[in-house]
Amino acid sequence: MVEDQRFTPMPQLLFSSAPPVVENGLDHSPVGSRASPDSERRVAHGSLDSCSRPLCQPQAEKHNRQAALEVQYVSAEPQDTACGWRGFAPECLQVFNTPKGFLLFLCTASFLQGMTVNGFINTVITSIERRYDLHSYQSGLIASSYDIAACFCLAFVSYYGGSGHKPRWLGWGMLILGAGSLVFALPHFISGRYEVEMDEGVRTCPANRSTVCADSISGLSHYWLVFMLGQFLHGVGATPLYTLGVTYLDENVKSSYSPVYIAIFYTAAILGPAAGYLIGGAMLNVYVEVGRRTHLTPESPLWVGAWWIGLLGAGVAALLTAVPILGYPRQLPGSQHYVIMRAAETQQLKEQDPKTDSSPAFGETIRDLPLSIWLLLKNPTFILLCLAGATEATLIAGMSTFGPKFFEAQFSLSASEAASLFGYLVVPAGGGGTLLGGFLVNRFKLRGPGIIRFCLLCTLISLLAFFMFFMHCPNVPMAGVTTGYNNSLQPEGHLNLTATCNAHCHCSLEHYSPVCDSEGTMYYSPCHAGCLAGQKAPQVYQDCSCVPTSLGNATAGKCTSTCQRKPLLLVLLFAVIIFTFLSSIPALTATLRCVCDQQRSFALGIQWIFVRTLGSVPGPIAFGWVIDKACLLWQDQCSQPGSCFVYQNSAMSRYMLIVGLLYKVLGFLFFAVACVLYKSPPGSSDDLEASLPSQSSASENPADSQLQSDV
Numbered sequence: 232m233v234e235d236q237r238f239t240p241m242p243q244l245l246f247s248s249a250p251p252v253v254e255n256g257l258d259h260s261p262v263g264s265r266a267s268p269d270s271e272r273r274v275a276h277g278s279l280d281s282c283s284r285p286l287c288q289p290q291a292e293k294h295n296r297q298a299a300l301e302v303q304y305v306s307a308e309p310q311d312t313a314c315g316w317r318g319f320a321p322e323c324l325q326v327f328n329t330p331k332g333f334l335l336f337l338c339t340a341s342f343l344q345g346m347t348v349n350g351f352i353n354t355v356i357t358s359i360e361r362r363y364d365l366h367s368y369q370s371g372l373i374a375s376s377y378d379i380a381a382c383f384c385l386a387f388v389s390y391y392g393g394s395g396h397k398p399r400w401l402g403w404g405m406l407i408l409g410a411g412s413l414v415f416a417l418p419h420f421i422s423g424r425y426e427v428e429m430d431e432g433v434r435t436c437p438a439n440r441s442t443v444c445a446d447s448i449s450g451l452s453h454y455w456l457v458f459m460l461g462q463f464l465h466g467v468g469a470t471p472l473y474t475l476g477v478t479y480l481d482e483n484v485k486s487s488y489s490p491v492y493i494a495i496f497y498t499a500a501i502l503g504p505a506a507g508y509l510i511g512g513a514m515l516n517v518y519v520e521v522g523r524r525t526h527l528t529p530e531s532p533l534w535v536g537a538w539w540i541g542l543l544g545a546g547v548a549a550l551l552t553a554v555p556i557l558g559y560p561r562q563l564p565g566s567q568h569y570v571i572m573r574a575a576e577t578q579q580l581k582e583q584d585p586k587t588d589s590s591p592a593f594g595e596t597i598r599d600l601p602l603s604i605w606l607l608l609k610n611p612t613f614i615l616l617c618l619a620g621a622t623e624a625t626l627i628a629g630m631s632t633f634g635p636k637f638f639e640a641q642f643s644l645s646a647s648e649a650a651s652l653f654g655y656l657v658v659p660a661g662g663g664g665t666l667l668g669g670f671l672v673n674r675f676k677l678r679g680p681g682i683i684r685f686c687l688l689c690t691l692i693s694l695l696a697f698f699m700f701f702m703h704c705p706n707v708p709m710a711g712v713t714t715g716y717n718n719s720l721q722p723e724g725h726l727n728l729t730a731t732c733n734a735h736c737h738c739s740l741e742h743y744s745p746v747c748d749s750e751g752t753m754y755y756s757p758c759h760a761g762c763l764a765g766q767k768a769p770q771v772y773q774d775c776s777c778v779p780t781s782l783g784n785a786t787a788g789k790c791t792s793t794c795q796r797k798p799l800l801l802v803l804l805f806a807v808i809i810f811t812f813l814s815s816i817p818a819l820t821a822t823l824r825c826v827c828d829q830q831r832s833f834a835l836g837i838q839w840i841f842v843r844t845l846g847s848v849p850g851p852i853a854f855g856w857v858i859d860k861a862c863l864l865w866q867d868q869c870s871q872p873g874s875c876f877v878y879q880n881s882a883m884s885r886y887m888l889i890v891g892l893l894y895k896v897l898g899f900l901f902f903a904v905a906c907v908l909y910k911s912p913p914g915s916s917d918d919l920e921a922s923l924p925s926q927s928s929a930s931e932n933p934a935d936s937q938l939q940s941d942v
Contacts, residue, residue, distance in 0.1 A: 312564045316557065327555070330484045330563060333398075334492055336555050337476050338499035340405050343552060344469045345500045347412050347545040348377055350507010352462070353632050354650040355538035357639065358515060360874040362425060362535045363418075363454065364866070367633070367875065371855030374632050376459050378847035380466025382840055389474040389836020390600060397475040397832075402557030404471040405549050411464025412546030418454040419539040425519050435757045435772065436736035468549075473500075474835040481823060481831065483563040487673065489823075494669020494816045501661040501812060504631060507541070508654025514540045515647040528770075530645050530788045532743055532876060603830055607837055612825045615905035616818060617841035619686070622898035623811060623818075624846030626891060629854030630808075631657075636858065637887070640878040641704045641800070643792035660805045664812030672817050682821040683906040686814040690902055693810035694895040699803030700888035703880045704794030709745075709753040710760075710777065712864050712877055717779050726864065732777040733761045740867040743876055747790035748778045755864075760785050825909070857886040 313320040314328035326332065356370045365373075392400040480496060481489045515536030516529050527534045607613055630637075639649035668689075671677070677685060708714040711728035728740070738758035746760055747753050754760035754777065761776030762785055770787040778785055826834040864877035 312560045312562060314558050314560065320558075324558065328559070328564060330480065330492065333483070333559055333563065334480065334495060336552065337401070337472075337480070338496055339552050340401070340549070340556065341472060341476070341496055341500035342503040342506070343405075343545055343549050344408060344465075344472055345503025346507035346510070347408070347503075347542065347549070348462075348465050348469065349504035349631050350654075351511045351538075351541040351545060352377075352415075352507075353504070354508050354511030354515070354541075354635060354654075355536075356632060357636055357646045357649075358519070358535050358538045359458075361533070362519070362538075363422075365874060367636075367855035367859045368852060369855075371632060371851035371853075373458050373462055374628070374851040375848045376462040377466040377469075378628070378843040380463040381470050382843050382848070384467050384470040385474065385836045385840045385843070388470045389832050389839075390603070392471055392475045393478065393830075393832025393836075396561045397471070397479040398556055398559035398561070400471040400475050401479075402553045404468045405553035405556060406468070407464055408468030409546045409549030409553070411461050411466075411468055412542045412549060413461075414464060415458060415461025416539040416542040416546070417461070418457050419519070422454055424523075425535055436733060436738070436761050436763055436776075438737050438739055438758050470839075474832055474839060477819070477823075477835060478832040487676075490669045490672040490816060490820050493819060494666050494672075497669070497816055497819075498662050498666040501665045502658065505654050505658035505662060508635070508650050508657060511538070511541050512647045512650035512654060514538065515650060528788070529647050532745060532789070534645075536647060603833055604837070607826065607830065607834055610825065611908045612905050613822065613834065613838070615901045615908070616683075616822050616825070617838045618845070619690075619898045619901035619905065620818060620838060620842045621844075621846035622894040622901065623690075623814070624842045625850040625853070625894050627811065628847045628850030629890070632851040633854050633858055637883065640883060641792075641880055642794060642797055643707050643789055656801065656805055657808065660808035661812045664809040665815055668813045669816040669820075672820055677817065679821070679824065680906050680909050682817045682824075683902055683909060686818050686821070687899065687902040687906060689810045689814035689817075690895065690899045693807050694892070694899060696803050696806040696810065697888070697891045697895055699800060699807070700884045700891065702796050702800060703884035704792055704796060704800070706877075706880050707753055707790045707792055708751065709755075709864075709877060711755065713879075714752070716777055728755050728759055730777065733759050736761060743866065744787070745789050746772060746775075746785040746787050748775070748785050749780055751790050751793070752778075753790045754785065757785065757787075821905075853890065854887070857890060858883060861886060 312328070314324045314332075315321065327335070352374060356374070359365060359373075360367070360370050388400065476496065477493055480492045484492050515538065517537040517540070518525055518527070519535040519537050519539075521537055521540075529536070635646070635649040635653045638644055638652055639646060642649070642652075644652065671685070672682060675681075706713045710716050711730070712726060715727075716730040716732060728738070736758050738756060740755075742756055742758075744756045745753050746757050746762070748760070757772045757775070760772070760778060762772035763774040772785045772787070773783065775783045775785045822834060822838055823831055858878070859875065861878045861880075861882035862875035863879050864875070866874050866876055
């Protein structure tokens, strides 16, 4: 006997130091290590009916003695734990056949998924809107189609994949994810060239020519389904990643190390979007038609960057990453050592419904699906954690999709500058918060209510920081939109781009090409500024009748914002992001610890359905609709509105404050009620781990090493 320590309320666990190894009814124990004939008969009998009873079976001792739970290591059917593809399993690959090796490739997969879906897609939203004349709510719908697809697949993948070969599900998911990236980039190659070249006389006063409306029909109707299909494939491919990937890690590492492994995995998933913002922002400085010259600059509102390059690269990388993941076995070597360590975590559910874990095969057939769903739905802690996750997901999805656009409007930046700045903010805040959350759970040994209280504190701090949206940067003065011509007053919400100084120019609203005078006032185009044809210098127009200066010159491009509140806004937004992501890993750990061991994969699938249906899907659509409400100046496409050119900064901040506070308060309430209703399992996993022999000590005994490999 290794341990004879009693602890309450769990039954006593007894471990045989060197039980005989029985395989297919034959005794393969080393010479000198065989037990008595009686014990051999007991083990042989156990191996014969091991399929009909659980590994851990209580032995009743009812005469004033505590029931003991005798754990026998019994050989099951031999499983191939080698790393390789079918018969090809070279010895050099086995160095990666460890939890750390699998974590490396899983982090690569999550990095690519985050970089593609939450990085590149969100970065190029503005460029796609400009290229295909989309409204913000339409681009929000494209972003949400990823989560819509995931909702359809989550229950199926998490239920069947949870009892199947998880690495194969993950590998095929990465193949589908890579295909989705290639499909999403396809419209660039089949939609024709992006032509915005126009004669100088169209933009200056007088406007002697207008374009034909028939030549400017949007191609969105032809490629809407292509964008939707690409995002749909992204959603299908990423479904196994955050359900089966998490549970595969949790099954193959020590319970106390699980939060750290999962935190590293989620940190890679957060660094992916950060890299997507940075790389995508850099790609937006390259003209969409690579190799073609244009008079446009990245600061021009009509500029469209090379949004498709990053998607192509990420798609190819995802296809390559799928290859090593497909080679991993169903279980890593030595993973059975941790099965007993998690025995206490299912004790509470076992007392509620013994049928759940009375059979190791529970959850492998469709007949168990209704019972699995019912057991989760009647778990109040699980439901409340799902609802809290949905509120956080709404804000994360909305802010990640339209965060660069918020920076672009508030700070008067180009699309590339806004995407890069948002990426610089997400790298330390999102990635650092995710990694720190998992470290704190492991460092302070938080369990049960302690984890939820930690989430409650993080939500409260981020809620207070959300009041930053009371502040905003004032709009850059724009003649006829936010201010009148010649610095006269302009009624709010009243658009009038025609004045006495440019009435004779007959300017068209179809050609948005802003210019800025020396006093910081912006005009819709050189024509609306009353500038005559011809330039005194590159990007400088002269003889502008609407410019109230003696020089009468205007510079092409938007005016630079002089907002003094920019540093404070960035600091407070950093606090919102870091404390939002700080609670992500603790909340996930609490979910894994409040459900039955057999239901972990399925529970994560159901939770993701909650999170996506109530959070990630409506989040970008709701934020896009709110942002559209703050638009002051719409693009005019032959009397049809296109994308938005100018937003009212105060209204944008006010609307985002209302939506953000609403969801933060709901999340705080859900965490608070979950903390009150949470009930710790009768047996603590920490106490159970302390009473078990460690893996390192077990490996010192050759017989134990052979025993562990047989198990």
